[in-house]
Amino acid sequence: MRSPFRLRAPVILPADPACSVLRDAVLDVDAAGRIGYCGPAERAPESPDRLVDCTGILLPGLVNAHAHSPMTVLRGMGGDLPLLRWLHEVIWPAETRLTPPDIEAGMLLGSVEMLRAGVTTSTEMYFHGEQLANAVLAAGGRLVATMGIIDAPNWDWRAMLEEINDWIDADGLRHGPDERIEVGYGPHSAYTLPPEALTMVGEVARERGALVHIHVAESAAEDAVQRERYGSVPAMLESLGLLGGRVLAAHAVHLSDEDIQVFARAGVSVAHCPGSNAKLASGIARLTDLRAAGVPVGLGTDGPASNDDLDLWEDMRLAALLARLSTMDSAALGAVDVLLMATRGGAEALGRNDIGALEAGRWADVVQVDADDPAFAAGLDVPDEQLLANLVWAAGSRTVRDVWVAGEQVVADGEPTRVDRAKVQAAAAAVTRRLLRG
Known part of the structure; x- marks a missing residue:
């Protein structure tokens, strides 16, 4: 003690x-x-x-509601491409070459970057949970590790799902010093997983009271097949049984009025990522409409390869600026609104009442x-x-x-105070240089 x-x-x-x-x-x-x-x-x-x-x-401490922080080692790669080309041509090929130590080096650098910016909790969707936890604990931060689940070459979504189940069942939802590690599920998106997988994720997450963290409607072109069959991704997720527990939808840019009502009815939260959405030209999320409907909204930086930093203060300002611009209302969102979104609101979006505010307990x-x-x-x-x-x-x-x-x-x-920043940066730099050499 x-x-x-x-x-x-x-x-x-x-x-x-x-x-x-x-x-x-x-x-x-x-x-x-x-x-x-x-x-x-x-x-x-x-x-x-x-x-x-x-x-x-x-x-x-600020709460980063959506990040892929190990991607510090990929920062600047393909930075001028639209989302789907950036993923398929640059990021996913590079990620297949990352080793567990590479991921730990990238996460450690991300943790240091966030702590120096006052971000004490980050919600990560990535792989190799042990390395994520090791890095965050080394720096002294707090982690919500929603482990990635994806159906792609060299990835077995069933095995990934079972690994998360096993981790939660062995260590509990929250563990580590001062409960600094929380484990959850990170199904990448509706367009990278079969419907069966989404149903199963919803079932096992509700059984364990765990957070489900999923990309939803980030860009207009990403989910054409799903929208044609189900009408929209939120409608699809509802019909497949993914909703109903603790669900955090990242981005949620292209939503209809009906989609927003689905989220409100099911208690879905949104991680709003204005910097990444703007850089990738994904669009401007309907932030004021989500808030008016009672949907909890936190702020996220997204990954440092798509934003390209982990500075949540910048996203505070962008959230307010873009909300005002998209509604042509200079009072649409104020300083108080975005400050609370980055703190208390981020905690609420995660379903957490133990962080995000300075209150007894x-x-x-x-x-x-x-x-x-x-x-x-x-x-x-x-x-x-x-x-x-x-x-x-x-x-x-x-x-x-x-x-x-x-x-x-x-x-x-x-x-x-816990790590040598120069050594952390050097370790991440070595990973990046190796990837660039091919």
């Missing part, structure tokens, strides 16, 4: 539904790494022995944003609305200074 401690800061953003701004506030971390108290200093209980004075803004996943930056030139003693606007619109990941996961400091003064 660790020693309890208190963080005191001029501003704490607990990411409650109202997006409150707490002035002169404290956050207590207990010996288990969970939050004991978060609120005004004047009403705080007796202080733990250790006090950490912070000079910036404290907020919850949740894990102490905390980020300090440095106020010594041009974004906060007027200081922190400005109206709440202005402070939140400066944080979301002007500050960004460059201002992330310190990060704690379950009360453990994993980033200090902008650098990881």
Whole structure:
């Protein structure tokens, strides 16, 4: 067990539904790494022995709702191709040459990149779960490992499904230090799996209470056969029995009104990836309509080969900008909306109530944003609305200074505390150079 401690800061953003701004506030971390108290200093209980004075803004660790972070080693490859050509001509051929150690090297670099940007939890759809978990635990982050399932040459979807079943049955849905690893199912998409596979995934995931994480309607051309037969991918997933448990639909760009109602009725969440959708010209998701229908929405970066970074602050801004542009409404989405989508909303999209907010009982996943930056030139003693606007619109990941996961400091003064960043980058670079040599 660790020693309890208190963080005191001029501003704490607990990411409650109202997006409150707490002035002169404290956050207590207990010996288990969970939050004991978060609120005004004047009403705080007796202080733990250790006090950490912070000079910036404290907020919850960000939640990346959709990523393929091991693809850091593929960054920049085929970057100007549309989605399907990019997958078939560049990415999938390169991925067949990745070894488990390669994937671990890429994931470790991705974990370091995310932690330095204040992203404490990432939802990964990839392969070789042991290597994903090893990398994330080495860096000190939190992982939702939705293991990939695909029907393609050299891939056996039945065997992949059984491996996930076995992992959950052996270790449980959440395990590891401070429950930093969660295991789920990552059926790639309706167009890369037979209907039978989608039905089976839904059944076994519901039996175990596990998350199903699937690409849905990312580009207009990807699922023509499925749409012709079923009307739409959401209708297909509903008819095949995939829906009904914890389901997270990544991208969900090309949805009809009926599709949105299917999601709302079935309790499906959406991982909105505005940066990747824009770069691949996949389209602009109907974010305001999804939210109006009550569909939980989190933010995702997608993979670092298609975005091309793991900076969720950038996706916060893009989500708001594209929502305003697509609706021609400058009030369609504000700073508060996207900040909550990146924190509390991301946790809700995953079906998690233990992360994403600074509330008693949740894990102490905390980020300090440095106020010594041009974004906060007027200081922190400005109206709440202005402070939140400066944080979301002007500050960004460059201002992330310190990060704690379950009360453990994993980033200090902008650098990881558990691993040597130079060595992590060098290991990933060696993988990329080998792939480029052919």
